[in-house]
Amino acid sequence: MEYFLIIISAxxxxxxxxxxxxxxxxxxxxxxxxxxxxxxxxxxCFVITLATLxxxxxxxxxxxxxxxxxxxxxxxxxxxxALVQMVEIVLKKTSPxxxxxxxxxxxxITTNCAVLGVALNVVTKQFTFGGEAHFLxxxxxxxxxxxxxxxYGLAMVIFAGIREHLSLSEVPKAFKGVPIALVTVGILxxxxxxxxxxxx
Amino acid sequence: MSSKARLILDxxxxxxxxxxxLLGMCPTLATTTSAVxxxxxxxxxxxxxxLSNMAISAIAPVVPDKVHIPVYIxxxxxxVTLLQLLMQAYTPAVYETLGLFIPLIVVNCIVLGxxxxxxSRNGVIASAADGIGVGLGFTLALTVLGAVRxxxxxxxxxxxKFISGDGMLAFVMAPGAFICLGYLMVLFNxxxxxx
Amino acid sequence: xxxxxxxxxxxxxxILGGAYALTKxxxxxxxxxxxxxxxxxxxxxxxxxxxxxxxxxDDKEYKYYEAVKDGQPxxxxxxxxxxxxxxxxxxxxxxDSAGVVCNTSxxxxxxxxxxxxxxxxxxxxxAQWKGFDPxxxxxxxxxxxxxxxxxxxxxxTSRAYAKAVETAVExxxxxxxxxxxxxxxxxxxxxxxxxxxx
Numbered sequence: 055m056e057y058f059l060i061i062i063s064a065x066x067x068x069x070x071x072x073x074x075x076x077x078x079x080x081x082x083x084x085x086x087x088x089x090x091x092x093x094x095x096x097x098x099c100f101v102i103t104l105a106t107l108x109x110x111x112x113x114x115x116x117x118x119x120x121x122x123x124x125x126x127x128x129x130x131x132x133x134x135x136a137l138v139q140m141v142e143i144v145l146k147k148t149s150p151x152x153x154x155x156x157x158x159x160x161x162x163i164t165t166n167c168a169v170l171g172v173a174l175n176v177v178t179k180q181f182t183f184g185g186e187a188h189f190l191x192x193x194x195x196x197x198x199x200x201x202x203x204x205x206y207g208l209a210m211v212i213f214a215g216i217r218e219h220l221s222l223s224e225v226p227k228a229f230k231g232v233p234i235a236l237v238t239v240g241i242l243x244x245x246x247x248x249x250x251x252x253x254x
Numbered sequence: 255m256s257s258k259a260r261l262i263l264d265x266x267x268x269x270x271x272x273x274x275x276l277l278g279m280c281p282t283l284a285t286t287t288s289a290v291x292x293x294x295x296x297x298x299x300x301x302x303x304x305l306s307n308m309a310i311s312a313i314a315p316v317v318p319d320k321v322h323i324p325v326y327i328x329x330x331x332x333x334v335t336l337l338q339l340l341m342q343a344y345t346p347a348v349y350e351t352l353g354l355f356i357p358l359i360v361v362n363c364i365v366l367g368x369x370x371x372x373x374s375r376n377g378v379i380a381s382a383a384d385g386i387g388v389g390l391g392f393t394l395a396l397t398v399l400g401a402v403r404x405x406x407x408x409x410x411x412x413x414x415k416f417i418s419g420d421g422m423l424a425f426v427m428a429p430g431a432f433i434c435l436g437y438l439m440v441l442f443n444x445x446x447x448x449x
Numbered sequence: 450x451x452x453x454x455x456x457x458x459x460x461x462x463x464i465l466g467g468a469y470a471l472t473k474x475x476x477x478x479x480x481x482x483x484x485x486x487x488x489x490x491x492x493x494x495x496x497x498x499x500x501x502x503x504x505x506x507d508d509k510e511y512k513y514y515e516a517v518k519d520g521q522p523x524x525x526x527x528x529x530x531x532x533x534x535x536x537x538x539x540x541x542x543x544x545d546s547a548g549v550v551c552n553t554s555x556x557x558x559x560x561x562x563x564x565x566x567x568x569x570x571x572x573x574x575x576a577q578w579k580g581f582d583p584x585x586x587x588x589x590x591x592x593x594x595x596x597x598x599x600x601x602x603x604x605x606t607s608r609a610y611a612k613a614v615e616t617a618v619e620x621x622x623x624x625x626x627x628x629x630x631x632x633x634x635x636x637x638x639x640x641x642x643x644x645x646x647x
Contacts, residue, residue: 073428075284079363082279124339124469127357128331128461135324164327167280167361174357180537187530187537228444229436232276236436244429250561287562313457318450325457332461336468343475346483350557408563423563 057197059183064201067250070168071209072243077168081210082235084159086221091214095207097156099200101141101163102172105134106199109173110192130173135164172202213242258383265387271364272395272435273442278364281355282396283431289412292400294348295355296393300386301337302359303368306330307385311373326369331360364392395438402434484514484541491543491552492516492524504624511620522546525624527617528556533609535559538568540610542617548625550581553614565606574600574607578614588615 070076077098084094109130117123142160145153163169176195180187190198216238225234271277278299285295309329317325338356341349349356359365368388373381404410407425409417424430488498495516504511504527513527523546530539536559543551553575560566568574577598581588589595590607599607 075280075428075431076358078279078283079277082276124335125462125465127335127338127360128328128465131327131331131360132324132458135327165361165363165366167358170361171280171354171358174354178354182532182536187532226440228440233436233439233443236432236439240429240432240436243432244424247427247429316453318453321450321454324454328454328457328461332465335465339465339468339472339476343472343479346476346479420563426563427561 056183056194060181060194060197061201063183064198065205065208066246069205069209069246070172070202071206072239072246073250074171076171077166077206080159080162080166081206081213081239082232085210085214085217085235088211088214088218091210092207093155094159094162095203095210097159097163098166098168098206099203100156101134101138101160102169102203102206103196103199104141105137105169106173106176106195107192108137109133110176110195113177126174126177127170130170131164134169134173138164168203168206172199209242209246213239216242258380261380261383262387262390265384265389265391266394267391267446269388270391270395270442271388272392272399273439273446275364275367277367278362278392280358281362282392282399283428283435285352285355286396286400286403286431287426288404288408288410289397289401291351292396292398293393295352296389296396298337298341298352298356299359299362299364299392300389302330302333303365303389303392304382304385305333306365307368307373307381308378309333310369311376311378311381314374322374323366323370326366326374327360330365330369334360364388399431399435399438402438403430406430406434487541487554487556488514488516488526488543490554491541492526493543493545493551494518495523498526504620506616506620506623511616513620513624524551525621527620527624529613529617529620531609531612531616533558533560534565534603534605535561538606538609538613540613540617542614544618544621546625548582548584548618548621550578550583550614550618553578553610560603560606565600565603567600567603568606568610571600574598581614583615583618588612588618 064070068074071078071081080094080098084090112129112133113123113126117126117129138160142153145156145160176190176198180189181194181198217235220234220238229237265271267274269275272279272282281295281299286292306326306329310326313325313329314322334357337359338349341356368384372384376384401411403425404412405421407421407423407427407430409415409419409421422430425434485498492498493516495518497517499515499517501512501514504513511527511529513525515522516524516526524543525546526541526543528539528541530537532538538558538560539556541554541556543553545551555569558566558568560568586596587594588597588611590597590599590604590611592599592604593608595611597607597611
């Protein structure tokens with residue numbers, strides 16, 4: 055039941071893009087076409103889950119025992135950068151088809167604040183999910199990371215779908231490009247606000 | 255006008271990080287629930303931007319090309335952690351309000367972007383000037399966006415309330431952030447971006 | 450190449466280690482100051498405040514501080530929390546030695562800005578806690594038949610706030626019950642109530 059609450063909360067109620075404002079740059083940058091949006095979402099999903107797993111372990115077994123939690127930011131960003139590089143190399147060797155689908159997005163992911171944001175959230179924030187406030191354990195962290203990145207994918211795919219239509223419609227000159235996209239995201243965020251309060 | 259002053263001015267309008275370069279959208283949207291919050295976030299970014307620009311321009315000649323990105327990230331992360339420690343010690347209330355978005359300055363594309371595009375190819379003083387210009391441009395954009403959202407959403411400005419009762423709450427919440435930024439960009443495109 | 454990277458990491462960690470050592474005391478002091486300020490805000494006039502103490506109620510631990518004047522305890526500042534709209538609302542609740550709420554102060558919350566977050570700024574809502582006597586008034590919002598005026602459009606936040614104050618009152622009773630047990634046996638009423646509940 056708690057896992058179910060985590061999933062609903064992370065995908066709909068606290069959607070990472072529309073409610074938490076993480077990962078906006080790639081969200082606006084690659085949502086012009088549905089196909090690239092799906093590719094980016096897949097890559098983000100993969101990296102966020104993997105990065106959360108590794109940073110959780112690094113934090114628990116390295117930073118906390120040594121009492122150097124203040125190095126979290128610097129350690130996590132290094133782990134993420136190294137991880138992305140490794141994923142790129144492994145993917146290139148083992149699965150060229152997956153690499154051609156996700157590969158071009160991978161270098162962009164290191165500086166996607168959604169990855170670092172989720173990793174930091176998991177180890178520094180207490181969550182309630184209906185019960186007592188507590189720090190997430192490893193299983194919950196992974197479910198949270200996966201669900202959050204699915205929420206990212208959902209917002210991305212919905213928005214890319216809208217944007218494909220938007221590109222065909224005529225908008226005033228000053229609105230062209232990003233401004234009209236932002237206003238559209240605003241309306242989308244308003245729709246997602248309907249979920250707020252569903253899961254505490 | 256001296257070249258340094260020119261560099262600072264460029265950061266304001268021609269290279270405005272928010273309205274022209276569209277960088278650092280996440281903190282722009284997330285922390286601008288009021289003018290003061292926007293201003294604090296802008297100044298925090300300015301601090302990291304100036305220091306990391308200076309440090310990177312100093313070490314750039316000796317850093318091998320292959321590892322320059324990781325090295326830059328480590329340098330930026332160091333200044334961000336330094337900022338975190340200082341804020342926890344001397345401005346704990348502000349640190350709490352801005353929360354996650356202080357550590358996330360590490361992945362703010364503005365900082366790495368300026369390191370790559372400017373600091374790695376210019377001297378320490380010029381890089382500092384560039385950092386100040388871009389940082390102030392960012393601060394200005396965040397403060398304006400924060401002020402607009404505060405006026406519409408809470409009926410106050412810099413904490414001073416000019417209507418009794420509530421404003422339009424949607425502007426303080428997530429949708430208002432996107433919509434306000436969209437419209438501010440429209441105004442910027444129409445009146446300031448001439449070239 | 451690797452040497453440059455490791456050297457950078459080493460240098461940066463060293464700088465940060467130094468910075469951490471330098472800022473550790475101010476950071477601890479800032480946290481202690483914050484606690485001291487909220488204690489001073491919520492309890493009656495006092496000479497000194499005790500160290501942090503822990504009370505146990507229903508298997509949960511609650512931190513509290515005892516305010517002392519002229520050698521007599523004059524009030525308690527109790528940290529309690531309840532789940533609001535966006536997450537836990539953590540309060541510092543001050544009670545005088547008779548069990549009347551003196552004042553409350555929000556330590557942390559994650560309520561919606563402009564709605565539930567007004568529990569830290571809505572004057573009418575905040576003022577009603579001064580002198581709130583839980584033995585006369587009922588600690589739940591008016592909608593639920595109690596005596597607490599809710600913040601407009603934020604019933605869930607107000608409910609949680611009232612719940613947290615109620616928890617603090619219960620904690621007070623258990624502290625006071627124990628204290629009375631040990632000393633003269635004055636103010637019997639809270640002790641009886643505590644016994645009934647346990």
